[in-house]
Amino acid sequence: MRIRLHRDIQRLDKSIVSLGTLVEERFRMAVKAIEFRDTDLATRVVEGDLEIDQREVDLEEECLKILALHQPVADQLRYIVAILKMNNDLERIGDLAVNIAKSVPLIARRSDLQNFFDYSSMAERVQEMLEESLDALVNRDLNLAYQVCAQDDEVDIMKRAMQAQFATQVCNNPVDMEPMIELFLVSRHLERIADHATNIAEDVIYMISGAIHRHRGRDYEDIE
Amino acid sequence: MRKRARTFWKLFPAHFVIIAVCVCAIVFYTTGTITRLCKERELADLETQAFLVQKLVQGKLSREYSRDLNTILKQIGPEISSRITVLLPSGSVLADSQEDPDRIGDYSVRPEIKDALTGKRTSSTRLSITSSLETTYLATPVFEDGRIVGVVRVSAPVEATGSIPRPLYVEILLGTAIIFFLAAALSMYVSRRIHRSVLELREGAAQFSGGKLNYRLDVPNDEDFGSLAEDLNNMAAQLHGLVTSITQQRNELEAVLHGMVEAVLLIDTNERVLRTNEAAERLFQLDRDRVKNRTVHEVIRNTELHRFVSKTLAGKGPFEGDIIILGSPDKFLQAHGVGLLDTHGNSIGAVVVLNDVTRLKTLENIRRDFVANVSHELKTPITSMKGFLETLREGAMNDPENAGRFLDIIIKHTDRLNAIIDDLLSLSRIERDVEKGGISTRESLIKPVIEAVVKSCNTKAQPKNIIIECDVDTELVARMNPILLEQALVNLVDNAIKYSETGGTVLIEALMDNENIIVRVRDHGCGIPKEHLPRIFERFYRVDKARSRKVGGTGLGLSIVKHIVNAHGGRITVESSLGLGSTFTIHLPNPRAISVHA
Numbered sequence: 178m179r180i181r182l183h184r185d186i187q188r189l190d191k192s193i194v195s196l197g198t199l200v201e202e203r204f205r206m207a208v209k210a211i212e213f214r215d216t217d218l219a220t221r222v223v224e225g226d227l228e229i230d231q232r233e234v235d236l237e238e239e240c241l242k243i244l245a246l247h248q249p250v251a252d253q254l255r256y257i258v259a260i261l262k263m264n265n266d267l268e269r270i271g272d273l274a275v276n277i278a279k280s281v282p283l284i285a286r287r288s289d290l291q292n293f294f295d296y297s298s299m300a301e302r303v304q305e306m307l308e309e310s311l312d313a314l315v316n317r318d319l320n321l322a323y324q325v326c327a328q329d330d331e332v333d334i335m336k337r338a339m340q341a342q343f344a345t346q347v348c349n350n351p352v353d354m355e356p357m358i359e360l361f362l363v364s365r366h367l368e369r370i371a372d373h374a375t376n377i378a379e380d381v382i383y384m385i386s387g388a389i390h391r392h393r394g395r396d397y398e399d400i401e
Numbered sequence: 402m403r404k405r406a407r408t409f410w411k412l413f414p415a416h417f418v419i420i421a422v423c424v425c426a427i428v429f430y431t432t433g434t435i436t437r438l439c440k441e442r443e444l445a446d447l448e449t450q451a452f453l454v455q456k457l458v459q460g461k462l463s464r465e466y467s468r469d470l471n472t473i474l475k476q477i478g479p480e481i482s483s484r485i486t487v488l489l490p491s492g493s494v495l496a497d498s499q500e501d502p503d504r505i506g507d508y509s510v511r512p513e514i515k516d517a518l519t520g521k522r523t524s525s526t527r528l529s530i531t532s533s534l535e536t537t538y539l540a541t542p543v544f545e546d547g548r549i550v551g552v553v554r555v556s557a558p559v560e561a562t563g564s565i566p567r568p569l570y571v572e573i574l575l576g577t578a579i580i581f582f583l584a585a586a587l588s589m590y591v592s593r594r595i596h597r598s599v600l601e602l603r604e605g606a607a608q609f610s611g612g613k614l615n616y617r618l619d620v621p622n623d624e625d626f627g628s629l630a631e632d633l634n635n636m637a638a639q640l641h642g643l644v645t646s647i648t649q650q651r652n653e654l655e656a657v658l659h660g661m662v663e664a665v666l667l668i669d670t671n672e673r674v675l676r677t678n679e680a681a682e683r684l685f686q687l688d689r690d691r692v693k694n695r696t697v698h699e700v701i702r703n704t705e706l707h708r709f710v711s712k713t714l715a716g717k718g719p720f721e722g723d724i725i726i727l728g729s730p731d732k733f734l735q736a737h738g739v740g741l742l743d744t745h746g747n748s749i750g751a752v753v754v755l756n757d758v759t760r761l762k763t764l765e766n767i768r769r770d771f772v773a774n775v776s777h778e779l780k781t782p783i784t785s786m787k788g789f790l791e792t793l794r795e796g797a798m799n800d801p802e803n804a805g806r807f808l809d810i811i812i813k814h815t816d817r818l819n820a821i822i823d824d825l826l827s828l829s830r831i832e833r834d835v836e837k838g839g840i841s842t843r844e845s846l847i848k849p850v851i852e853a854v855v856k857s858c859n860t861k862a863q864p865k866n867i868i869i870e871c872d873v874d875t876e877l878v879a880r881m882n883p884i885l886l887e888q889a890l891v892n893l894v895d896n897a898i899k900y901s902e903t904g905g906t907v908l909i910e911a912l913m914d915n916e917n918i919i920v921r922v923r924d925h926g927c928g929i930p931k932e933h934l935p936r937i938f939e940r941f942y943r944v945d946k947a948r949s950r951k952v953g954g955t956g957l958g959l960s961i962v963k964h965i966v967n968a969h970g971g972r973i974t975v976e977s978s979l980g981l982g983s984t985f986t987i988h989l990p991n992p993r994a995i996s997v998h999a
Binding site: 205212213 | 699
């Protein structure tokens with residue numbers, strides 16, 4: 178029985194890393210699509226979401242099966258629970274990537290707007306966070322996970338800066354409302370992705386140490 | 402040390418026991434024989450005595466001689482250890498050397514007397530009533546004229562004569578003990594010798610199993626141990642040779658893998674990474690020690706690669722696939738995968754070789770775009786011209802006003818075609834010169850070149866009220882081809898003017914830093930979007946096709962600039978922000994470069 182459980186957990190390991198990889202790639206593609214106004218790339222991201230959703234469902238079923246069949250305890254139970262939660266966060270990131278990709282066609286028509294919102298630094302930071310949280314998962318690296326959590330605040334600050342910029346731009350060019358709103362929303366999606374990446378890191382912390390590292394250091398109120 | 406005792410104790414105790422048993426057997430046998438010998442001797446002795454007595458009592462065997470015989474016997478008695486008894490055929494005692502005959506009873510029931518009375522000489526051994534000692538009795542009949550006239554009996558205690566005397570006994574035992582211990586000692590010595598041989602062989606085997614295949618056993622002068630030692634030595638030599646050759650093969654393989662440009666991944670059936678080479682570690686930024694035995698999924702996060710690996714493991718191959726690593730910039734890889742099979746045809750893993758074809762792909766894109774662009778650029782004016790010419794042919798040439806206008810347009814197009822072809826030729830010439838051995842250069846001042854550039858561009862700048870500013874060190878010198886450099890700078894400044902708003906400024910600066918001469922053209926025009934920056938130096942590459950054609954351009958200007966700069970051994974870079982402007986920077990090698998090492 179123990180061997181079965183071990184094998185099932187190994188398979189689960191592979192599945193979650195696969196899903197993480199897929200989501201990471203889709204997110205990268207979405208960011209590239211925004212930066213280069215590539216509508217083809219954006220379409221691929223949107224179409225690829227089906228696969229992510231399917232994999233999320235499969236992974237959840239795998240977890241439930243293990244829980245029912247093997248009734249794991251202690252470390253292994255913690256592990257399964259953490260995987261279930263990460264699964265959820267990854268699927269959400271996939272959805273948010275799709276949201277970003279969906280705004281590409283709207284923005285592509287207005288190439289002059291690019292100078293108002295440059296997402297490269299924010300997107301890069303969020304990509305980094307996602308990559309690091311997955312690295313922390315794969316390498317069981319507690320320190321890296323804590324690092325990811327610490328970076329979330331910076332992304333929030335970036336988003337606020339974008340918000341301010343948006344407000345100014347809207348005042349100056351009220352006509353360009355629709356594409357500008359789309360562009361602005363991208364910053365919101367990015368910030369949400371950063372939140373989910375942080376959640377993943379917290380789940381990794383839980384998985385390794387058993388400590389629940391949530392709801393800490395949130396100094397700012399969410400003004401939305 | 403305990404194990405040592407075990408084997409030794411196998412040899413020694415067995416021998417010890419054997420020796421002990423043998424010695425005891427010998428002792429018993431010897432003492433038995435000696436005892437028997439003594440007994441026989443004693444009996445012979447008694448017989449001799451009986452014979453002598455017989456001669457002595459010859460003719461005197463009657464009662465009248467009883468007292469005389471007694472006296473004689475009693476005289477002999479104390480001098481000898483045996484007792485002599487003379488009896489009549491009736492069984493009564495006539496004389497005795499120790500006892501009083503009158504007091505002794507009838508001896509006829511004594512077994513030896515009985516037998517003697519039948520005419521036989523016999524002996525018997527029994528416990529004597531009189532002396533309470535084990536005694537041997539020998540009785541012999543006395544014959545006279547064929548008739549038994551009496552019996553002579555001689556007796557002696559066994560203890561005095563019939564057994565081994567005590568000193569002899571002790572001597573025998575002592576001798577036995579000494580010999581026994583000697584034998585035991587010898588046995589121990591011999592056992593040790595054999596054991597030592599075994600130990601040496603064991604030591605050798607231990608050395609071999611510890612990997613020291615250079616160790617050689619001494620060959621003892623013994624058939625079995627000797628040949629065993631020889632065989633072990635041979636085995637070690639063979640193993641050593643095998644290990645050396647395998648190590649060498651392994652090293653060669655390592656060298657091959659290390660030197661390969663392509664990335665190689667060796668994967669087992671569980672999708673775990675068995676082996677990577679240096680190229681793979683560079684490509685995927687892997688740390689060899691951290692990668693061992695992790696799954697491909699954990700180590701390289703690329704979905705396409707995972708799929709490719711699964712496919713290769715499932716089938717036999719060879720498989721080919723394209724893999725893109727997203728990043729800035731993207732990397733394009735061509736993957737080749739083959740399944741590894743064992744001797745029974747079962748999959749034991751897969752080998753994936755990855756080729757970085759990013760550059761090839763980029764070049765392919767450039768070439769494809771170039772061909773499309775050239776065709777388009779040439780076709781557009783020609784189509785236009787054809788249209789106008791046909792219109793003229795169909796009657797417009799009879800309309801002087803329109804005809805004139807049409808012809809002007811046609812001339813403009815031909816000018817444009819000419820310009821394009823000139824630029825193409827220019828490019829091709831520079832490339833050819835570079836290939837042939839480089840452009841001709843000499844060290845000359847930069848400032849005059851820049852002044853020429855300004856003069857030539859001012860004609861285009863003035864209508865738009867654009868001011869060209871210069872910031873050039875008068876002494877600045879570079880190794881260059883002045884004509885080509887001027888052409889390059891003119892292109893840059895032209896672009897700057899074209900894409901700037903009216904009333905703007907264009908700045909040309911030239912300065913020196915330790916390694917390079919830097920010439921910079923800066924404008925505050927509309928700028929270039931980020932996604933186009935990597936490609937703007939490609940031939941015919943346009944950022945905004947519509948606008949570019951309107952302001953007049955062949956699409957080749959920047960390409961020519963890049964070629965000229967490269968021909969000088971330098972490089973060109975661009976920075977730009979939309980809405981703020983662009984800066985083109987030419988880096989030329991500094992002929993006076995002084996390396997200062999502090």
